[in-house]
Amino acid sequence: MANPEPEISEFFGAFLVYSEIMEKSFLFGKFPFHWDPIKGRLLLDFHFSRDYKSLVKTGIFLVTTLFPGIVVFLRSLHNKLQLSPHFEDYFASDGVMIAYLVMLVVLLGDFALFMVVILFWKSYTEGEIERSFCMFRQLSKVRPKQENGVHISTRLIKFAKLVVHFYAQLPLTFTLFCIPFNLDPMYYSMFEMQLDPNNLTNMLVRTVLFVVSCVEVCRLIALLICLVLFAINLGQRETFMWTNIAKRSNLGGLYFYRQIAILYTFRRGPTTIMLSLTMIVGFVTEFLFKSGVRRLEILTSKTHRVIK
Template structure:
């Protein structure tokens, strides 16, 4: 990793960990939402012509994992509720329950990501830059022992550990799921009267499962990095603002007015995102 300015490392530390571990991995590679080494910023680039491999991985995820899994869930639901004629169902109930949990997790990730991406150009990108500028100003006027650097250090360690875990997760999940026939392709092959346990099909199932899991694990890792970045920003801001406010009552009063203005600006988009997350969570709970 190229040496970064201290403010970059402290503010974007979680994404630096993601970039160093996942984006440089041959198994993961780049994603539209990625760390730009030149600009030292998190950017959203939807020009897939520069790197089509992510489309292949996403396509594999939907074709080999999502669509078969949802099909199995819908068939089981139809059999239980009697909407249509009874379908032959050879999938164990514990596997169906596992797919249902995975589907709810996928909805949760979608609920977190989609609002952020939809408003990236009109709000998220500018808000990150505005927050970073304020973070720089606060860091420069506070001594090192009063700017809360220990908060960022701990969260960066957490980010490194989490991203490393999810970088290894596809292989671990494949080793756990394929031998016990927990992948959707096993049941699809069985119904198509293929032999899912012979060597070629076993290798095919393993490869497709690993490719499918890479993007799912990446999305979870990015979501956690976004969360850690938000926690880092909030805790560092409050830590430094608190130290400044304690120096002078007059300065503290003026500072708290600025804080209220800042959080009023943030309130609208955050409310929209949280509302969307709650709605999707309610739908998932009903399902």
């Protein structure tokens, strides 16, 4: 594949990094939200023949991690609240329950934010990215290299590489941490199925399933971070180049500030909605996390009093 144009590399740098590291990885592969090297654009399309691997991994995550994790948390909470005679199962400790609650809240928050991007993609985001790229290309061509803000993109691309590399390795690292400490939901599911989760074969099964389950979650988080870095790069580069142009003359400054006002008026509506949803998700996440941790602390203190 030929190297992309400099403007494409600078404008879509975060997504190019994601494509080079994650999409070409055997563990991750393609995803409906992907980089098209032929068109040089970020695309969102669903074709089962190409994306079935990501669908399979998502299904494994739901069946072996998310749903069992929710069941383990609810049953353990049910036992701690003593709402009825205890379930005859091996329920989780307070630490595991807190860990499950934190991971569940983070997953729901990330999923909600990603759904916002998906819902606005065809109606607004895709067209706005294309308009912004056309303007970015025009501004880059008329500004010398030292005045087009290329250093901003270079810095953000380096940061994107660190982030994507981290999340590309995280499924294996996280699994190596969770499996020995029995933090995976399949550990409790195997007790329910009357299997020994610490058997060598079962541990291997747990390890493989947990790695596969973590893949799409890590991809989702990495994609969201790349989207944020892309937006930061776009905003900073546009502002940097417009400011340099505006300094050339008062007339030019007035003209370009008018263009900025028109552009950001057009962006304001959808951006406000997305930021509002992001803040709502953040507040809900914080509330659930603090409420859950506080509730578990109260339950733990009550349990200790009963034991004494």
